[in-house]
Amino acid sequence: MSTTLSDKQPPAARKQAAPAARPLARRHTRKRLAPGRPVPYGWALGALLLLGLWAAGSATGLIDARSLPAPWTIAVAAGDLIEDGRLQSNLATSAQRALLGLVIGVAGGLLFAMVSGLSRVGEALIDGPVQIKRAIPSLALIPLLILWFGIGETMKVVTIALGVFVPIYIHTHNGLRGIDNRYAELAETVRLSRPQFVRHVVLPGALPGFLLGMRFAVTAAWLALVVVEQVNATSGIGYMMELARTYGQIDIILVGLVVYGLLGLFSDALVRLVERRTLTWRRTLGD
Amino acid sequence: MATHTGGLTGTEDRGTAGGQGTIEDGGTDRAATVRIGNLVRSFGVRRILDGLDLTIAPGEFVALLGRSGSGKSTLLRALARLDHDVAGSGELAAPDNLSVVFQDARLLPWKRVLDNVVLGLTGPDAEQRGRAALAEVGLEGRERAWPIELSGGEQQRVSLARSLVRDPELLLADEPFGALDALTRIRMHVLLRRLCERHRPAVLLVTHDVDEAIVLADRVVVLEQGRIAADLPVELPAPRRHGSSEYAALRDRLLAQLGVDLAEDGGQA
Ligand SMILES: Nc1ncnc2c1ncn2[C@@H]1O[C@H](COP(=O)(O)OP(=O)(O)OP(=O)(O)O)[C@@H](O)[C@H]1O
Ligand SMILES: [Mg+2]
Numbered sequence: 001m002s003t004t005l006s007d008k009q010p011p012a013a014r015k016q017a018a019p020a021a022r023p024l025a026r027r028h029t030r031k032r033l034a035p036g037r038p039v040p041y042g043w044a045l046g047a048l049l050l051l052g053l054w055a056a057g058s059a060t061g062l063i064d065a066r067s068l069p070a071p072w073t074i075a076v077a078a079g080d081l082i083e084d085g086r087l088q089s090n091l092a093t094s095a096q097r098a099l100l101g102l103v104i105g106v107a108g109g110l111l112f113a114m115v116s117g118l119s120r121v122g123e124a125l126i127d128g129p130v131q132i133k134r135a136i137p138s139l140a141l142i143p144l145l146i147l148w149f150g151i152g153e154t155m156k157v158v159t160i161a162l163g164v165f166v167p168i169y170i171h172t173h174n175g176l177r178g179i180d181n182r183y184a185e186l187a188e189t190v191r192l193s194r195p196q197f198v199r200h201v202v203l204p205g206a207l208p209g210f211l212l213g214m215r216f217a218v219t220a221a222w223l224a225l226v227v228v229e230q231v232n233a234t235s236g237i238g239y240m241m242e243l244a245r246t247y248g249q250i251d252i253i254l255v256g257l258v259v260y261g262l263l264g265l266f267s268d269a270l271v272r273l274v275e276r277r278t279l280t281w282r283r284t285l286g287d
Numbered sequence: 288m289a290t291h292t293g294g295l296t297g298t299e300d301r302g303t304a305g306g307q308g309t310i311e312d313g314g315t316d317r318a319a320t321v322r323i324g325n326l327v328r329s330f331g332v333r334r335i336l337d338g339l340d341l342t343i344a345p346g347e348f349v350a351l352l353g354r355s356g357s358g359k360s361t362l363l364r365a366l367a368r369l370d371h372d373v374a375g376s377g378e379l380a381a382p383d384n385l386s387v388v389f390q391d392a393r394l395l396p397w398k399r400v401l402d403n404v405v406l407g408l409t410g411p412d413a414e415q416r417g418r419a420a421l422a423e424v425g426l427e428g429r430e431r432a433w434p435i436e437l438s439g440g441e442q443q444r445v446s447l448a449r450s451l452v453r454d455p456e457l458l459l460a461d462e463p464f465g466a467l468d469a470l471t472r473i474r475m476h477v478l479l480r481r482l483c484e485r486h487r488p489a490v491l492l493v494t495h496d497v498d499e500a501i502v503l504a505d506r507v508v509v510l511e512q513g514r515i516a517a518d519l520p521v522e523l524p525a526p527r528r529h530g531s532s533e534y535a536a537l538r539d540r541l542l543a544q545l546g547v548d549l550a551e552d553g554g555q556a
Contacts, residue, residue: 182389182391182393183393183395185369185393186387186389186393186395187407188368188369189367189369189385189386189387190386190406190407190449190453191383191407192406192407196407200395200398200406200407201395204395204397204398205397207397280433281396281397281398281433281434281435282396282435
């Protein structure tokens with residue numbers, strides 16, 4: 001490859017360039033199709049740019065403060081909310097709801113996926129109903145859930161758990177079914193018992209699917225949280241925003257949005273971190 | 288021993304009838320490690336194995352040749368008891384303590400090399416034995432590597448270590464070197480030969496490569512139309528190389544048995 005490259009140079013240049021041309025030539029040999037190394041802190045760049053534009057727009061008056069207050073106005077509002085403790089208590093309530101729903105939904109999704117992934121009878125009994133449930137958006141069930149559980153915490157947690165259950169089930173089940181049958185054969189020839197097979201082959205094999213489901217699940221949990229808190233609640237970030245709307249406090253609404261956004265970002269980053277820690281054996285385009 | 292059906296018909300059976308495939312040293316009076324009688328395996332209406340008989344003595348290295356689609360893998364999978372849904376009948380006796388080397392190394396990608404080797408082993412010395420096995424195949428120091436970080440040849444060596452660490456009475460290998468380049472393949476031949484001399488398992492090696500069969504095996508059998516059509520001992524002195532006239536004669540016979548027209552094609556590997 002390097003010879004074809006240097007042959008294109010004029011004869012005079014060829015001699016001088018020869019030693020230096022080698023690394024250069026190698027760099028040009030083939031264009032890589034995978035995206036290559038990640039930009040350090042790349043995820044923050046786009047967000048910072050957007051924030052900068054917003055600040056500039058507010059400062060120059062291009063953005064009307066009545067429809068979108070300046071970033072610093074929002075920071076001040078957040079400061080006030082923290083000072084009188086409203087933000088913390090509402091955040092704690094919201095986080096507790098989301099976490100409880102998440103835990104229940106993940107546990108249920110995992111359990112059902114394992115049963116239906118490991119036994120044909122289980123699959124026959126479970127998979128059909130779950131696919132039907134999947135066709136109905138969890139949020140559409142809210143009226144029914146209100147009639148069943150009232151408008152208290154139970155209804156909220158159940159709604160979140162249902163939203164979490166589906167992606168966990170679908171992706172874990174998919175991961176289980178996708179485990180290569182050749183590994184099952186291997187397990188037979190080294191005479192693994194069924195529990196050993198589950199531990200050494202099934203669970204690690206389904207882990208990538210589960211973690212993918214986890215990322216969807218976290219998003220689903222926050223989404224369901226927003227909805228149930230705005231439908232009817234007396235506490236939580238969503239309630240805080242609803243209240244602010246009735247008083248026309250747009251800065252508080254935006255504080256709520258920022259908090260939701262940060263929660264989503266942090267939880268996704270957390271899942272990704274776990275993903276990177278546990279899936280070191282994989283080499284994908286993403287890494 | 289797992290005996291499927293019927294009584295034992297093998298003529299060499301003078302030892303433990305239907306019992307353990309024990310390795311008894313010396314003497315001609317040995318219990319066979321593998322005894323296959325009148326074995327039939329079919330897919331639909333096609334009989335792939337059709338009344339096949341084969342006996343393998345303890346420590347014997349048998350190479351199995353046959354055209355593509357002749358049923359070599361089917362036979363091997365029957366011996367490994369991996370053919371759950373395949374219809375068939377016949378007598379099949381093989382030790383429980385057998386290992387399989389697949390064409391792909393078949394390492395669990397989520398387990399480090401050492402954990403792959405000791406997969407399913409129990410006992411406090413499992414890890415120690417695993418390390419020793421890795422050292423035997425020349426991979427000490429790579430215990431903590433992920434399978435994806437190894438070359439194809441290295442992966443296949445790990446798979447060999449995984450098989451040998453179990454001290455199998457029977458080693459089944461289905462074209463284990465088929466995916467390797469010629470040089471690596473020669474190295475693997477030397478390694479396999481050495482390991483087999485040390486551990487002395489009975490071996491059934493499926494291969495496409497007539498030279499591989501002659502270089503490695505004590506006996507070469509050819510599968511054709513569901514049966515063993517040729518069964519030839521390899522009685523060549525230790526370093527088996529191309530060129531000796533015995534080697535060439537055996538090679539020609541095997542190739543002819545496999546239906547290669549030597550008048551047209553003398554140099555096919
Ligand atoms: N699971 C299966 N279902 C249906 N037919 C099968 C199955 N497995 C193998 N066969 C058929 O049985 C025949 C023998 O297959 P087998 O894999 O044993 O051949 P082989 O001798 O190992 O060939 P190769 O050298 O190409 O690996 C083939 O014709 C194949 O199509
Ligand atoms: Mg085959």
